[in-house]
Amino acid sequence: MIKKCLFPAAGYGTRFLPATKSMPKEMMPVVNKPLIEYGVDEAVEAGMNEICMVTGRGKRSLEDHFDTNYELEHQISGTGKEAMLGHIRDLMHTCTFSYTRQTEMKGLGHAILTGKTLVGDQPFAVVLADDLCVNPEGPGVLAQMAQQLYRQFRCSIVAVQEVPEDQVHKYGVIAGDMIRDDILRVTDMVEKPAKEDAPSNLAIIGRYILTPDIFDLIADTEPGKGGEIQITDALLKQAKEGCVLAYKFKGTRFDCGSVEGFIEATNYCYDHFYRAG
Ligand code: UTP
Numbered sequence: 001m002i003k004k005c006l007f008p009a010a011g012y013g014t015r016f017l018p019a020t021k022s023m024p025k026e027m028m029p030v031v032n033k034p035l036i037e038y039g040v041d042e043a044v045e046a047g048m049n050e051i052c053m054v055t056g057r058g059k060r061s062l063e064d065h066f067d068t069n070y071e072l073e074h075q076i077s078g079t080g081k082e083a084m085l086g087h088i089r090d091l092m093h094t095c096t097f098s099y100t101r102q103t104e105m106k107g108l109g110h111a112i113l114t115g116k117t118l119v120g121d122q123p124f125a126v127v128l129a130d131d132l133c134v135n136p137e138g139p140g141v142l143a144q145m146a147q148q149l150y151r152q153f154r155c156s157i158v159a160v161q162e163v164p165e166d167q168v169h170k171y172g173v174i175a176g177d178m179i180r181d182d183i184l185r186v187t188d189m190v191e192k193p194a195k196e197d198a199p200s201n202l203a204i205i206g207r208y209i210l211t212p213d214i215f216d217l218i219a220d221t222e223p224g225k226g227g228e229i230q231i232t233d234a235l236l237k238q239a240k241e242g243c244v245l246a247y248k249f250k251g252t253r254f255d256c257g258s259v260e261g262f263i264e265a266t267n268y269c270y271d272h273f274y275r276a277g
Pocket residue numbers: 008009010011012013014015016025054102104105106107108110111128129130257
């Protein structure tokens with residue numbers, strides 16, 4: 001039903017300097033696969049094969065990753081190494097990839113608005129590829145949101161998880177009314193609150209389903225916290241005018257934008273995917 005998935009990938013990744021000085025954060029490999037490819041896999045699993053990316057200066061390798069590399073493929077043709085490209089070749093056949101550039105890094109809300117030209121007037125998903133999500137027990141987080149929740153509720157949905165109180169200042173934090181043991185109807189949303197101002201400890205992570213009216217709401221949003229155009233400010237307006245749901249997803253999320261989360265994800269993926277074959 002939802003076919004398009006938008007990947008805002010224009011940020012500077014300053015928490016990972018110097019690695020991200022000339023390399024996109026989204027191209028950092030967790031074991032032998034870049035973060036962006038984990039995100040695209042999750043989108044495809046959720047039935048989305050129109051992949052839209054918002055990139056920026058120095059991010060060309062993202063486009064190259066989802067394109068043919070003739071010299072390399074010629075070089076390894078007929079050898080055992082060809083199999084290592086099998087999965088990415090499948091993705092290239094299954095999906096379309098389109099790109100646009102954010103020329104000024106004015107925040108996640110602004111990056112999403114920049115993607116309007118690729119998304120058009122339809123509901124879409126957003127994946128922040130530096131949040132790597134896994135759910136060994138069942139469908140991935142985006143599939144849970146798109147195929148189970150959106151089908152039923154037809155409104156914007158944000159994925160949330162409980163975080164320790166001393167971590168809330170890193171996230172958008174929601175408050176809401178419980179409508180199911182894993183779903184809240186959002187009533188408030190604060191970007192990176194101080195511990196004492198946080199309306200709860202439910203933090204928004206990098207998975208969203210958005211209805212296209214969000215674009216006008218972002219366009220009307222003034223810069224907020226940190227001088228950036230915040231998606232949380234636009235979502236709060238949407239929640240007040242209509243409905244936004246917060247979903248306590250099933251699975252585990254690794255914050256690969258931080259060194260600690262990246263190492264945890266690497267250890268997890270090595271054990272569960274790489275070594276397990
Ligand atoms: P983050 O704040 O996590 O990413 O933004 P960052 O700015 O790249 O990283 P740090 O904090 O400096 O280490 C969340 C997501 O939004 C994208 C980022 O690429 C990331 O996927 N983003 C953020 C944009 O595309 N454009 C922006 O202007 C800001």
